[in-house]
Amino acid sequence: MQISPSILSADFANLQHELDRIANADWAHIDVMDAHFVPNLTIGLPVVERLAQVSPIPLDCHLMIDDPDRWAPQYAEAGGSSVTFHVEAAKDPRAIARDLRAAGARAGMAIKPNTPFEPYEDLLDDLDMVLVMTVEPGFGGQTFMADQMPKVTQVREAVRRRGGEVWVQVDGGVSAKTIEQCAEAGADVFVAGSAVYGAQDAAAAIDELRRLVTAHGH
Numbered sequence: 127m128q129i130s131p132s133i134l135s136a137d138f139a140n141l142q143h144e145l146d147r148i149a150n151a152d153w154a155h156i157d158v159m160d161a162h163f164v165p166n167l168t169i170g171l172p173v174v175e176r177l178a179q180v181s182p183i184p185l186d187c188h189l190m191i192d193d194p195d196r197w198a199p200q201y202a203e204a205g206g207s208s209v210t211f212h213v214e215a216a217k218d219p220r221a222i223a224r225d226l227r228a229a230g231a232r233a234g235m236a237i238k239p240n241t242p243f244e245p246y247e248d249l250l251d252d253l254d255m256v257l258v259m260t261v262e263p264g265f266g267g268q269t270f271m272a273d274q275m276p277k278v279t280q281v282r283e284a285v286r287r288r289g290g291e292v293w294v295q296v297d298g299g300v301s302a303k304t305i306e307q308c309a310e311a312g313a314d315v316f317v318a319g320s321a322v323y324g325a326q327d328a329a330a331a332i333d334e335l336r337r338l339v340t341a342h343g344h
C-alpha cells in the first residue's frame with residue numbers, strides 16, 4: 127500500500143518545504159488543473175519540472191486538463207515518475223499510456239465518479255494504475271463518495287482476472303475515517319490532501335493512514 131499526499135491542500139508559497147513535510151510518504155500527488163477540464167487552475171509544466179528536482183519523493187502527477195494526448199508525455203519528461211490522465215479528456219487513451227511509458231513514467235488513467243470503468247477495461251494491458259475518483263475533480267476538502275467503492279472493487283477484480291500488476295488509486299475525501307473502506311474495496315494507493323496537510327504534523331498523519339490500512343491486513 128502506498129500513500130500519496132495531495133499538494134492541493136499545501137501552502138503554495140512554500141512548496142519545497144511542503145514536500146519536505148511529507149518525506150515519509152511514497153509519492154507526492156501533484157494536482158495539475160487547467161480551468162477547462164475542471165473549474166480550477168493550479169500549476170503547469172515549469173513548476174512540476176522544478177518540484178521534481180527538489181522533491182525528496184517521486185511525483186505522482188494527476189492531470190485534470192484538456193488534451194492530455196498532447197500534454198501528458200511532457201509531464202513525464204518534466205520529471206513526473208507517475209502521470210495520470212483523465213480518460214474523459216483523452217482522444218486515444220492507449221496511445222497516451224504507451225507514450226507515458228516510452229517517456230519513462232508509470233501510466234495512470236483516471237475516471238470521474240460518473241464515468242463507468244467497463245468500456246476501458248481492455249486498456250489495462252497498457253496501464254500501471256487506475257485512479258478511481260471519490261469526489262468530482264477540481265477541489266480539495268470535499269465529501270468522500272462511498273458509492274464509488276463498487277467501482278474500486280470492479281477495477282481490482284479486473285486487474286486480478288488479467289493477472290497484472292496495475293495499482294488501484296483512490297483520490298478525494300480519503301482520511302482516517304474513510305481509508306479502511308477504500309482498502310477493503312481493493313485500493314492500494316491512497317491520495318489524501320486535507321487529511322495530511324490539514325494536520326499539524328503531516329508526517330504523523332501519513333503514518334496513521336498507513337497504520338490503519340496495514341493493521342487490517344491490507
Ligand SMILES: O=C(CO)[C@@H](O)[C@H](O)COP(=O)(O)O
Nearest residue numbers: 134263264266267299319320
Ligand atoms: O484531485 C483532487 C481534487 O480534484 C484531489 O487530489 C484533492 O486534492 C484531494 O483532497 P482531499 O479531498 O483529500 O482534501
